[in-house]
Each structure stands twice: as structure tokens, then as C-alpha cells.
Ligand SMILES: [Ca+2]
């Protein structure tokens with residue numbers, strides 16, 4: 073028995089095979105068994121990191137981790153999660169392991185699952201695009217996603233960065249990586265997040281099911297309460313991983329593949345105790361142990377890492393029973409996954425598998441278990457019980473059941489006690505986890521600071537002695553790619569003319585809040601670590617903090633979040649700033665990420681008598697609206713607001729750009745994403761200049777800007793970066809339909825250039841009285857009407873296009889106020905040799 077168990081073998085054959093493997097391992101026979109092939113699907117939450125590093129520490133002749141795929145619809149955002157994973161694998165010297173994330177395929181209305189469906193959305197909400205709502209995901213606080221995306225700020229200060237990283241259209245999709253791993257031979261699958269990816273694979277490539285030896289599930293809760301701490305008022309029984317996509321979990325559990333589940337029943341018995349924490353504090357002899365320790369947060373259970381421990385122990389000692397498992401008691405239970413609530417067959421508008429269809433999707437049975445009310449959100453009135461905080465919905469409940477609707481699953485029920493009675497740790501797994509993480513074998517090679525002999529965290533700040541500082545500016549951005557071009561442009565303008573006082577980040581636009589680190593990196597590159605960056609709200613004005621009222625209109629996949637969160641793959645070419653997002657609860661309260669309002673107030677305090685601020689907004693108007701609502705006197709110190717966005721409905725039939733919401737033909741994204749904020753700002757007493765879609769479209773020519781940049785024989789690091797970015801956007805737009813909207817981002821650069829250059833661009837500006845449609849319906853929200861009685865604003869209609877292109881290119885190519893550190897490559901070179909002169913006007917050690 074030199075090979076792993078055969079495909080499609082019966083349970084008894086598998087048991088025999090497992091016993092054979094056990095025998096060979098135990099006897100250390102010369103002809104060792106082939107290593108067991110393993111595929112891990114992870115949502116890259118904190119406990120996932122601990123699980124992954126535990127797995128990477130194993131002896132590769134016993135367990136061969138073939139691939140890792142990312143579950144992109146839960147606690148992390150795809151672009152951040154995938155680069156985080158690449159960094160961990162680089163540290164561990166495992167750039168050989170394929171990584172899959174996302175994809176742009178679709179599920180047709182008829183129910184055909186195309187290849188490469190991205191897994192960004194639960195199956196019930198997946199259709200032809202990657203834009204969609206957050207039916208289940210809204211249970212996850214947005215601040216939680218921000219913390220996990222950045223690993224609380226720990227990640228960028230610790231992990232090194234290799235050559236792998238997300239790149240548009242080149243990143244292997246989750247489906248492809250899963251299919252390749254499973255096609256190559258019998259493989260065990262460990263699911264550490266929602267079940268979306270595996271369910272999609274089993275539905276689109278059913279022949280690969282025979283190569284799934286067993287699925288190990290971290291998640292579910294059978295005989296204990298659920299853990300939706302934000303949402304028990306609607307659903308007290310679900311656990312996050314299964315709740316994230318109940319129908320997918322149903323598909324996996326009912327696929328006929330053997331399943332071992334490690335649910336809350338078991339993980340509730342192994343919390344991170346004080347004893348564990350202090351033992352861990354003492355035992356950190358490897359980089360991976362250090363990284364895991366830094367990632368630990370309070371109130372934590374050993375969810376995914378315990379599941380990984382139970383899974384590997386089962387694979388080592390026998391997969392069908394309890395007695396041999398080192399870490400958990402296991403027993404067989406008959407269970408199912410609840411995907412809809414009784415009564416079945418109601419067709420009440422909550423269930424897209426049935427509602428509005430003559431035949432149910434995927435051939436589901438009318439009146440069957442999938443045909444009831446499906447929880448629409450965490451405040452779904454159907455689920456709420458009056459005067460109770462324990463709702464009646466059960467979506468995602470892994471429920472015990474007798475009868476034909478149940479499947480037999482091996483379930484871990486508790487963590488086994490520590491056999492080492494002298495240890496302060498009460499559970500066997502806690503003991504062994506620390507032991508394994510600290511093994512000298514298969515260890516991390518370095519962290520970012522030990523990889524380079526002269527690594528230092530240096531802040532670059534210009535010398536303002538004897539410099540008259542120009543017009544004070546605040547730039548408010550949502551981190552769409554054009555906003556970075558605007559930011560660089562503003563930093564290039566002579567400081568005695570333009571004095572960029574602060575950058576404000578809108579967290580409800582085209583990028584997730586964690587992308588704030590790209591802003592820090594751009595400022596660092598340009599030697600402007602003195603400029604404060606404030607992070608704003610992640611939801612639109614008046615929206616609940618758990619929700620996604622408007623951002624559903626932005627695709628999660630290509631051309632959307634996965635790309636802007638990585639700056640289309642270019643973020644990793646920027647030098648790494650010592651400044652980065654840092655969560656509240658770390659040891660350095662002074663490093664906490666400031667909020668927009670903190671930054672606003674500090675800028676206000678610095679103003680000289682009679683001095684006023686000019687604001688440029690290039691995203692939704694959420695921040696400015698919140699500032700004006702919190703600081704009633706804000707308008708008295710704001711000279712003018714230049715607003716990029718909007719489309720005037722002024723007689724012509726020009727269409728808006730919210731392409732994901734076809735019913736809304738006349739809105740522009742920045743207004744649509746927060747109509748109430750737009751109304752609050754544009755109809756206020758502030759002096760407004762609008763740079764609407766119409767004029768953006770007139771000047772948005774990739775050929776024009778790239779041509780103007782090409783005319784220069786001299787280049788700067790920043791002109792090269794902008795050239796790369798714009799060329800990439802142009803190529804993507806030509807190549808792939810998912811990138812058809814790339815000129816939106818080119819157009820938004822106009823706002824910064826017009827604000828600075830004004831009359832030099834020969835502009836035509838008209839005064840128009842406008843009002844904003846807000847809080848109505850999806851089909852009209854964000855539209856701008858011209859009405860005689862309304863508040864007048866300045867509207868830019870046209871300008872000299874070639875003057876604009878040339879000015880932008882000249883400014884970027886100018887070697888004055890150029891980058892201090894041009895790239896990550898350059899930074900690595902600096903860290904590799906002794907430093908005498910740092911190149912910045914003033915450089916200070918952070919430490
Ligand atoms: Ca997880």
C-alpha cells in the first residue's frame with residue numbers, strides 16, 4: 073500500500089487504507105506511504121493564519137499541501153487576503169504552493185454554473201456579475217473586515233514580500249486551482265471559511281467529486297448556540313462559516329463525499345485561555361510563532377487551527393472513528409443544513425431560487441427544503457421575534473435530524489484533555505500547537521526586518537523652513553485608481569502654491585478601507601509622511617453600520633474591489649511606509665488610525681487668521697457630509713469644494729455610469745453611492761464647483777495622456793508609475809469586457825488638475841441650479857436635476873483637452889518634488905547596504 077486510498081473507495085476501504093498509512097508511519101518503513109494530498113480553502117481570518125502555519129509546519133512526506141484557495145465572501149476582502157497569503161507563503165519558503173482567488177464566471181438564470189465563478193457571493197445571490205448584495209455578509213462588521221484585511225496592522229510591519237502577488241487577469245482563479253489540485257489525485261479538502269468555492273466546483277465539475285477523499289469542515293454548530301454575535305436577534309443558531317452560504321454548505325454535506333465537521337460544539341471547549349496566552353508569550357522561537365502570537369486578539373477561540381489539528385490527526389490515525397484522534401472526541405450524527413425557513417413553498421419574495429420563476433433554479437423541488445423564506449438580512453422582520461433577542465430564522469443551522477433528509481457526518485464534540493499533566497495547558501491540542509509552531513523544521517526564513525541587514529523604518533518629511541506654504545487643500549478620495557494619479561499630481565505641485573494638508577479616505581467607494589495602506593505608501597514614496605490621513609465611515613450617510621446599502625453596485629471581481637484593493641497589482645511595487653492602518657487595540661495607542669473628523673479638526677486648528685481650505689472630493693461625499701453635520705461652522709473655513717462626479721439631467725439624454733444598476737440610467741457613481749451625502753453637500757451653502765461626468769468623458773482619452781507622457785525624455789518614478797497604471801487600465805479595457813469602464817477612473821483625474829490650473833485650461837464654466845435625488849428608489853437615487861429654484865453651483869463644461877494632457881504629463885515628469893524612494897525594489901536596495909544619506913530633506917527614525 074504505497075499509494076493514498078483509491079478514488080471513490082468505500083468507507084471500509086478507506087479505513088483499511090488509513091490503517092495501512094498509520095502502520096507505515098508508525099513503523100517508519102523504508103518504502104514510506106505517499107504523502108496525503110491536501111487542499112485548504114480559507115477566508116484568511118486570524119484563526120486561518122494559525123491553521124495555515126500549523127499545516128505548513130508539518131512533515132511534507134506525510135502531508136502535502138497542494139493548493140490554497142481563498143473564500144472571498146466572508147471576513148476578508150479578496151485583494152488583501154490573497155496578498156497576505158502570498159506573503160505568508162514567501163516567508164515560509166513555499167512559493168511553490170498555488171493560490172487561487174476570485175474569478176468572473178457566472179451562474180446563468182437557467183442555473184448553469186460556468187467555470188471560474190468567483191465565489192464572491194453566496195450561491196443564492198450569484199448571477200451574471202460579481203456585483204451583489206450582502207444578504208449574509210452584513211452580519212460581519214465592516215470594522216472587523218478592516219482589522220482582518222490588515223491583520224490589525226501587524227501584517228505589513230512583519231511579513232516579508234516576495235515576487236508573487238495579485239495581478240489582474242493573471243491571478244489563477246479559485247475554481248481553476250481547486251480543479252487542478254483535485255484532478256491530479258485523491259485529495260482531502262479542509263474548509264476554513266464559507267463553502268462557496270467547493271460547492272461551485274462540485275456543481276460545475278461533478279466528475280471531480282470522486283477525487284475528494286474527505287471534506288473537513290471548520291464550522292457549524294449542532295447542539296450549541298450559534299455565534300452570529302451581530303445577528304442573534306434574527307438567527308440564534310447559525311455559525312458564521314455556514315451562515316455565509318448555507319446553500320453551498322448544503323451542497324457539500326449532501327454531495328456524498330465523506331465529511332468530518334469540527335463545529336462550535338468542539339471549539340467552544342478550547343478557548344484561548346490566559347494560560348495559553350502566557351505560554352505562547354514565552355514560546356516564540358520561530359517567525360511563524362511570532363506572527364501567530366502578534367495576530368492573536370482577545371475573546372478568541374481556537375476555531376480553524378483546532379479544525380486543522382483534528383483533520384491532520386484523523387488523516388494520520390484513522391478517519392472514521394473517534395478513538396484514535398489525538399485532539400477531539402468525535403461521533404457520528406445525522407444532520408442537514410437549513411437553507412430556508414418553514415413554511416416551505418411560500419414564495420414571499422425572499423428566495424431568488426423560486427421567486428418570479430416558473431421552474432425553480434437548479435431544478436430544486438417546489439415545496440422542498442430550499443423553498444421557504446430565506447433570511448434577507450440581519451434585521452429581516454420575518455426572523456425577529458417581538459420582545460426577544462433570539463430570532464426564529466435558522467438559515468445555516470447544522471441541525472440534527474432523522475429521516476432521509478439527513479446525512480451522516482462525523483462530528484467533533486469536544487477537545488481532548490492534555491495528556492501532559494505537568495503542563496499549564498488544559499487541552500492536548502493547545503500543547504501540541506505551540507510545540508509544532510516552534511519546531512525548527514519547515515520554519516520561516518525571515519521577517520521583513522531580519523531579511524535585510526540595514527532594515528529601518530524611516531519617516532520622510534520635507535523641510536518647510538523658509539518655504540511659504542500655498543493654498544491649503546484637503547483631498548478626499550475613495551481610492552479608485554484615478555484618485556492615486558490625482559494624489560501624486562497634487563504632491564507634485566509647488567508647495568508654495570498648493571499645500572496638501574490632509575488626505576481623507578471614503579470607505580464606501582471603489583476600494584475597501586484597508587487600502588488606506590496604499591495611500592500611506594504613495595505618501596512615503598513622495599517623501600510626504602507628514603501629511604495626515606483620516607479614515608471615514610464605511611457606510612453611506614444614514615445607513616446602518618452593518619450593511620451594504622449602496623456598495624453592492626461595485627463589482628467584487630475584475631474591474632472592482634479585487635483590483636482597486638491592490639491598485640491593479642501595482643500596490644506592491646510601492647515602497648512600504650512605516651505608517652499603516654493600525655487597529656485600536658494594540659499596544660501603541662499613538663499609532664491608532666485617526667478618523668476623518670480628528671484630521672479635519674487638526675487641519676482647522678492650523679489655519680492662520682482668515683485662511684480658508686479648499687476641498688477636492690473624488691469619491692462619494694460621505695466624509696464631507698459627516699464633517700458638515702458634526703462641525704456646524706465648517707462652511708465658514710471652506711473656501712470652495714471641487715466635486716468630481718455627478719451628471720446633470722439637463723435636456724440631453726446622456727447616460728450615467730452606474731452600469732451595474734441598469735434601472736438607474738442617469739446617475740453617476742460618486743452620487744449614487746451616497747445620495748444623501750451628495751444632497752447634504754451640494755445643496756448646502758458651500759461654494760461648489762462640479763466636475764461632472766460629461767466633461768470627464770470629453771477629456772478621458774488614454775491615448776491623449778499616455779501620448780503626452782511619452783513625449784518626455786526624462787521620467788520620474790511617479791511618472792513611470794502613472795504610465796504603468798494608465799497603460800494597464802487601457803490594455804485591460806481593450807482586452808476584457810469586465811474592464812469596459814476603465815475610463816471612469818481616467819476622467820476623475822481632471823478634478824485635481826482643474827482645481828490647480830483653473831483658467832490656464834481655458835475652461836467653460838456655467839452656473840446651474842441643481843438638486844439631488846436621494847432616498848427614493850434605486851432607479852433614481854443619485855440623479856441630479858436642474859431646477860430654477862434650486863441652489864446654484866459652478867459646473868465645468870469643457871476645457872482645452874490637449875492643454876490638460878500636457879499639463880498633467882509635464883507635472884508628473886518634472887524632477888522637482890519627485891519621489892524620495894521610487895519603488896519597493898529601491899527600498900530593498902537601501903535596506904541592503906549601510907545608509908549614509910537618506911535622500912530626504914528630513915528623515916527621522918520611527919523607533
Ligand atoms: Ca476561517
Ligand SMILES: [Ca+2]
Nearest residue numbers: 552555690691
Ligand atoms: Ca474616486
